[in-house]
Amino acid sequence: MSTPSAHAAPAQVSSWLELLATGSARFSGDLPLPPGCLHALPAVSPHAHAKFSRIEIAAALAEPGVVAVFTAADIPGANQISNLAHDEPLLAAGEVHCVGQPYALVVADSADAAWRGSRLVTADWQPLPACFDARAAFAAGELIQPPRTFSLGDVDAAWAACTTVVSGEVDIGSAEHVYLETQCALALPRDDGGVSVHSATQSPSSTQKAVAAILGLAMHLVEIEVERLGGGFGGKEEQATLWACLAALAAKSLGRPVRSWPERRDDMAITGKRHPYQAAFRIGLDDAGRFVAYEARLLQNAGWCADLSTAILERSLFHATNAYFIPNVRVTAASCRTNLPSNTAFRGFGAPQGIFVIEAAIRAAARELGVPAEVLQAKNLLREGDAFPYGMRIAGACVGDCWQALVPAITARRAEFARWNAGKPRRRKGLAVVPVCFGISFTATLLNQAEALVHVYVDGSVVVSTGAVDMGQGVYGKIQRVVALTLGIPEALVRVAGTSTLRVANVSPTAASTGADLNGAAAREACLVIAGGLRRVAGELLDCPPGSIGFSDGVVAGGEKTLGWRELVAAAWARRVCLSALAHYATPGLFFDRERNQGQPFAYHVQGVALVEASVDVLLGSGRVDRVEVVHDIGRSLDRLTDLGQIEGALVQGIGWMTCEEIVRDDAGRLLSDSLATYKIPDLDSAPEIVVRLREGAGGPGAVLNSKAVGEPPLVYGLGAYFALQEAIASWRPEAAAVFRTPLSSERIFMLLHDVA
Amino acid sequence: MSLLILNARTIELPEDDRPLLAFLREGQRLTAAKPACNGGDCGACLVLLGEVVPELAPGASEARYCAVNSCLLGTDRVAGTQLITAEGLSSGPLTPVQRALAEEGGIQCGYCTPGLVVALTAALLNGDPLLSAVSGNLCRCGAYAGVRRACARIARDFAQRPRSLREAAALGLLLPEVAAAGEQLAAFAAQATVGTGLAEKLQQLDALNRQGQGRLVVAGESDWSLQHAHQAKRELVAPHALQLHRVTELRRIRADADGLHIGAAVSVAELLSSPLIAADWPELPSFLEFFASPAIRNVATIGGNLVNASPIADLAVILLALDAELSIVSLAGCRRIPLSGFYLAYHRTGLAADEVLSEVHVPPAGGRRLRYRKVARREHDDIASVNLALAVGHASSGYFGEVSLAVGGVGPYPLRLPRAAAALCGRPLCAATLREALSLIDEEIAPIDDLRGSAAYKRRLLKHLLLDQVAALHPDFAWEECLS
Numbered sequence A: 001m002s003t004p005s006a007h008a009a010p011a012q013v014s015s016w017l018e019l020l021a022t023g024s025a026r027f028s029g030d031l032p033l034p035p036g037c038l039h040a041l042p043a044v045s046p047h048a049h050a051k052f053s054r055i056e057i058a059a060a061l062a063e064p065g066v067v068a069v070f071t072a073a074d075i076p077g078a079n080q081i082s083n084l085a086h087d088e089p090l091l092a093a094g095e096v097h098c099v100g101q102p103y104a105l106v107v108a109d110s111a112d113a114a115w116r117g118s119r120l121v122t123a124d125w126q127p128l129p130a131c132f133d134a135r136a137a138f139a140a141g142e143l144i145q146p147p148r149t150f151s152l153g154d155v156d157a158a159w160a161a162c163t164t165v166v167s168g169e170v171d172i173g174s175a176e177h178v179y180l181e182t183q184c185a186l187a188l189p190r191d192d193g194g195v196s197v198h199s200a201t202q203s204p205s206s207t208q209k210a211v212a213a214i215l216g217l218a219m220h221l222v223e224i225e226v227e228r229l230g231g232g233f234g235g236k237e238e239q240a241t242l243w244a245c246l247a248a249l250a251a252k253s254l255g256r257p258v259r260s261w262p263e264r265r266d267d268m269a270i271t272g273k274r275h276p277y278q279a280a281f282r283i284g285l286d287d288a289g290r291f292v293a294y295e296a297r298l299l300q301n302a303g304w305c306a307d308l309s310t311a312i313l314e315r316s317l318f319h320a321t322n323a324y325f326i327p328n329v330r331v332t333a334a335s336c337r338t339n340l341p342s343n344t345a346f347r348g349f350g351a352p353q354g355i356f357v358i359e360a361a362i363r364a365a366a367r368e369l370g371v372p373a374e375v376l377q378a379k380n381l382l383r384e385g386d387a388f389p390y391g392m393r394i395a396g397a398c399v400g401d402c403w404q405a406l407v408p409a410i411t412a413r414r415a416e417f418a419r420w421n422a423g424k425p426r427r428r429k430g431l432a433v434v435p436v437c438f439g440i441s442f443t444a445t446l447l448n449q450a451e452a453l454v455h456v457y458v459d460g461s462v463v464v465s466t467g468a469v470d471m472g473q474g475v476y477g478k479i480q481r482v483v484a485l486t487l488g489i490p491e492a493l494v495r496v497a498g499t500s501t502l503r504v505a506n507v508s509p510t511a512a513s514t515g516a517d518l519n520g521a522a523a524r525e526a527c528l529v530i531a532g533g534l535r536r537v538a539g540e541l542l543d544c545p546p547g548s549i550g551f552s553d554g555v556v557a558g559g560e561k562t563l564g565w566r567e568l569v570a571a572a573w574a575r576r577v578c579l580s581a582l583a584h585y586a587t588p589g590l591f592f593d594r595e596r597n598q599g600q601p602f603a604y605h606v607q608g609v610a611l612v613e614a615s616v617d618v619l620l621g622s623g624r625v626d627r628v629e630v631v632h633d634i635g636r637s638l639d640r641l642t643d644l645g646q647i648e649g650a651l652v653q654g655i656g657w658m659t660c661e662e663i664v665r666d667d668a669g670r671l672l673s674d675s676l677a678t679y680k681i682p683d684l685d686s687a688p689e690i691v692v693r694l695r696e697g698a699g700g701p702g703a704v705l706n707s708k709a710v711g712e713p714p715l716v717y718g719l720g721a722y723f724a725l726q727e728a729i730a731s732w733r734p735e736a737a738a739v740f741r742t743p744l745s746s747e748r749i750f751m752l753l754h755d756v757a
Numbered sequence B: 001m002s003l004l005i006l007n008a009r010t011i012e013l014p015e016d017d018r019p020l021l022a023f024l025r026e027g028q029r030l031t032a033a034k035p036a037c038n039g040g041d042c043g044a045c046l047v048l049l050g051e052v053v054p055e056l057a058p059g060a061s062e063a064r065y066c067a068v069n070s071c072l073l074g075t076d077r078v079a080g081t082q083l084i085t086a087e088g089l090s091s092g093p094l095t096p097v098q099r100a101l102a103e104e105g106g107i108q109c110g111y112c113t114p115g116l117v118v119a120l121t122a123a124l125l126n127g128d129p130l131l132s133a134v135s136g137n138l139c140r141c142g143a144y145a146g147v148r149r150a151c152a153r154i155a156r157d158f159a160q161r162p163r164s165l166r167e168a169a170a171l172g173l174l175l176p177e178v179a180a181a182g183e184q185l186a187a188f189a190a191q192a193t194v195g196t197g198l199a200e201k202l203q204q205l206d207a208l209n210r211q212g213q214g215r216l217v218v219a220g221e222s223d224w225s226l227q228h229a230h231q232a233k234r235e236l237v238a239p240h241a242l243q244l245h246r247v248t249e250l251r252r253i254r255a256d257a258d259g260l261h262i263g264a265a266v267s268v269a270e271l272l273s274s275p276l277i278a279a280d281w282p283e284l285p286s287f288l289e290f291f292a293s294p295a296i297r298n299v300a301t302i303g304g305n306l307v308n309a310s311p312i313a314d315l316a317v318i319l320l321a322l323d324a325e326l327s328i329v330s331l332a333g334c335r336r337i338p339l340s341g342f343y344l345a346y347h348r349t350g351l352a353a354d355e356v357l358s359e360v361h362v363p364p365a366g367g368r369r370l371r372y373r374k375v376a377r378r379e380h381d382d383i384a385s386v387n388l389a390l391a392v393g394h395a396s397s398g399y400f401g402e403v404s405l406a407v408g409g410v411g412p413y414p415l416r417l418p419r420a421a422a423a424l425c426g427r428p429l430c431a432a433t434l435r436e437a438l439s440l441i442d443e444e445i446a447p448i449d450d451l452r453g454s455a456a457y458k459r460r461l462l463k464h465l466l467l468d469q470v471a472a473l474h475p476d477f478a479w480e481e482c483l484s
């Protein structure tokens, strides 16, 4: 390699971002393949529901390059990869429940041969009836668990006090994650009978548990390592496990390294997506426009097995009233079993679906009353101490403040759009204001714990390991900053190591926007332990009380005197003081009683408001979101650029879900929109102008260094795309205001405008 | 044996045609280019392709560099070129493009980043606008706001664009040794003798045909590689398809008294920037910005677009409205037919296995104006649900002149609508005229339900497209009155 002349002198440490920028960062699929590495792909069901008794593998085995074909009978341990419900075999045995369900595994010496082999496996299929619709599944009693109800006040009595009561129905579509890096796992057999797996997973420990179970091994023989993810968005929380288990099964059985890395089409056809919901609502208001009663029934289309569906459903319930106070509420939700690939976590985790329903109900009420929705919304925002339907009260309410900050913009746009549309132009405009109030913490209380391992080396450099997985949300950068701030050293001295179950055990998934809060707090605890030891040494060296020692920017100060960080570390080592710490953090104060559906499930709430502006060409039906203005509560940002990026990116994802993204299947349940040619995600041109104002304020308990979680809540702003477009459409065709069915694709908009029938 | 300059090194290409992305990643261990969609839809796999193209300017020795999708190309296609991957841009310290993306929030997970960097570097090398250069780069993290900020910064920092690879290297945009290797490209390409004449290609095609291999020609490979998934033993079906993109006769655009003559291997990007095209049809380039992504436009050819016979092929619809004709050659000679007689059935044309499309002839504009519009699920970088081209001649005010109308997405192949067009020809520009034309359209089209929309949608949308185009020509035209 030559030395580049025109470039600046190389920096000491390549930062995380620099690796990504140059393209030298390694994702799982970029790891060099070990010699003799094989490739594995599953053969999947062509039927949405069928029984079978015999699998034909001869043709696949005869395909040049194919080395082995495995079926359920070849699994040494338990044929089970589900983390919660134990209802999901790795390879189907006797019955398949969706198109795309794996029932055999083909291993070959090239990925292409594995692909061909996987298409040559077949079985003696005996097709059975299939159901794809949540309402039909509900009617047939096909439920993943009994329905759950969250309530507050007395809804039945409250209707009498309402002067306006409006009801309606809602259909919310699915969405594909399209993490740009497809699922990937590389498994390496070890001499001790165990396996090491490089897995693109958000959840290293549940992957480890499943691999161990499949292979019949103790967990200490299975090691999961995660480099970094090319996007996850929830799609690699539970569903990365499949690929890790497939690769591990083949690796352990054949004694050779095996990679399982589906291409886009296979990934899209096999993995689950965002849960579609069907819902019915009823909302009642008094004559002052206050919400008095709200009732809703949410039917979640779970797909064929539980996956995370029940937890996702629960979050829909938690957020069913979004950022509003409603004294009388009853929301019932059911997770319905259908013959689709099992739907799974997707940024927002059910909250956006629950919120869509209340936002639709508010639009329906506003239409009935002949006022803009924001008039009703503003009157009913949560105020300090207001109760949620799950026994918690809001502390640190600021959604009203965020709203106030947007009022001038809302008022101006409202007037401007009214004038514009009054001229009956071809391009109609609409706006929507969407507040959010998002609870932070895993709603499964036990997951709200984390561990961090920090080593300080004798040269003063520091490495920190946690269970957090970086998938673009910047959690490594935040942990690096927490460690640097806590030890008072430059960030360049801190390296965040890749995630490994060997360094940190029993980790919670990086999900629920909690990655930085939990792992940052654990890292901070570990640093404080090390700093405690160092402080005593510094006190001796500087001849002053340990309590008066300060660490800042690599300088240790006490009294009038100072000492370099490196010097102190070397001195501490020489005095046999411990320079490593493993610390544990558990978010305090959380509990939830699932019998009564009451408790304190969240550490705090993230709040904010967005003004979404959209327009529609009424002749051709093309719509676009033109501009979004956001005021978002961030606490004290640890990294403004990262937080800004999370808000902008979540918004674009939310807009895509509401507009151009549509999952299309045929009547037999086969996915038709199975590539990026037919499943359209937002591009640069369709991303709107986004203006974000970060509202800095108090952090809240559990927000690391008062920096609030940011990954998921802003996705809710994207829902505004639907309601803003709907308003623009309704200015031409008023009946459209009563339709709540996503996505508003160009075809759907056109049909609403011109063919309401 | 074929050679390639890969970044700064000259290497041998494999004997059989392999998917380029896999060759780079697995064969050469260059993993910056990412597989993400494997279908040309996302730009994560972009690499810079440097070619000396004497076909375009005889005696030219300057290489042209453009971003191409490595997931669509085969290794045969890059013989005698220089490929620059993200690894060839920097060896640690960031280039100004990379720095801008990193510092302006244009990078989240980073999976799309190498593709973005390649697209922006290509734009700087070619003096292209930055934002449109990355319009085909999908970022699922949605870091578009950051990408926009980065583009703005790069545009500020590079008011003066580099005029050569050497200058670009001096500005830190790529490694000096890669630029130095690029300077050898002209000599290298001459050695590699990739370009052959049409006659020789026809001989080879004839030989293949005699072996019963069928018509195995490729131009941009953007469509061909989707039809021949590499997993499905492409190497056995087509060990070496005949490359048309370096055939001199097929790469030229000429203008004479008979109009324009466009070689079949002219790329969409070349059409878009050709002064000859713009002289006759000034609005055509702006319509072509809705054709695929910049990287696809760099390889996709006019011939491939016509022969591939997709029912919504953009150029086919435009050229039908312009009354284009085709020259078709084989060892037996050359025949010339109107494009409107070329399509026989869904994805079937009148081209025989031993024939090659050589030229597209477009009659002189003669005062005609062209309008074109497509509607798709996503406005940019998407295949049309329905598209419509309209060519209109001079007329006295308040009247239609000559009208020719072509549409896509509403039949088995791109269609002309002669009866609807005749209903407009010479008639007063009013709602009654349009209503009659719209009712004739109903009889001339037969859309079907598919992923691009229901038949009912496409039927109605097509009519609205006609109103839209008339409104574009006559801003005070009252389209509302024509809606049923």
Ligand SMILES: Cc1cc2nc3c(=O)[nH]c(=O)nc-3n(C[C@H](O)[C@H](O)[C@H](O)COP(=O)(O)OP(=O)(O)OC[C@H]3O[C@@H](n4cnc5c(N)ncnc54)[C@H](O)[C@@H]3O)c2cc1C
Binding pocket: B039, B040, B041, B215, B216, B217, B218, B219, B220, B221, B222, B223, B224, B225, B226, B244, B264, B265, B290, B291, B292, B293, B296, B299, B300, B301, B302, B303, B304, B305, B306, B307, B308, B312, B313, B314, B315, B351, B355, B356, B357, B358, B381, B382, B383, B384
């Ligand atoms: C991501 C993506 C986006 C796209 N977007 C669009 C779009 O917006 N609009 C659109 O119209 N198309 C689009 N396409 C389709 C395709 O890119 C175009 O049709 C393109 O013009 C094909 O040209 P090519 O040179 O790449 O053809 P190739 O793939 O090289 O060839 C296509 C077919 O034509 C034959 N062929 C090519 N040249 C000749 C010739 N001179 N004589 C005889 N036979 C020939 C080949 O044998 C082959 O069968 C898209 C494709 C992709 C992958």
Ligand code: FES
Binding pocket: B034, B035, B036, B037, B038, B039, B040, B041, B042, B043, B044, B045, B046, B069, B070, B071, B072
């Ligand atoms: S991998 Fe998406 S364009 Fe090539």
Ligand code: FES
Binding pocket: A180, A230, A231, A472, B106, B107, B108, B109, B110, B111, B112, B113, B138, B139, B140, B141, B142, B143
């Ligand atoms: S940064 Fe993740 S896809 Fe662009």
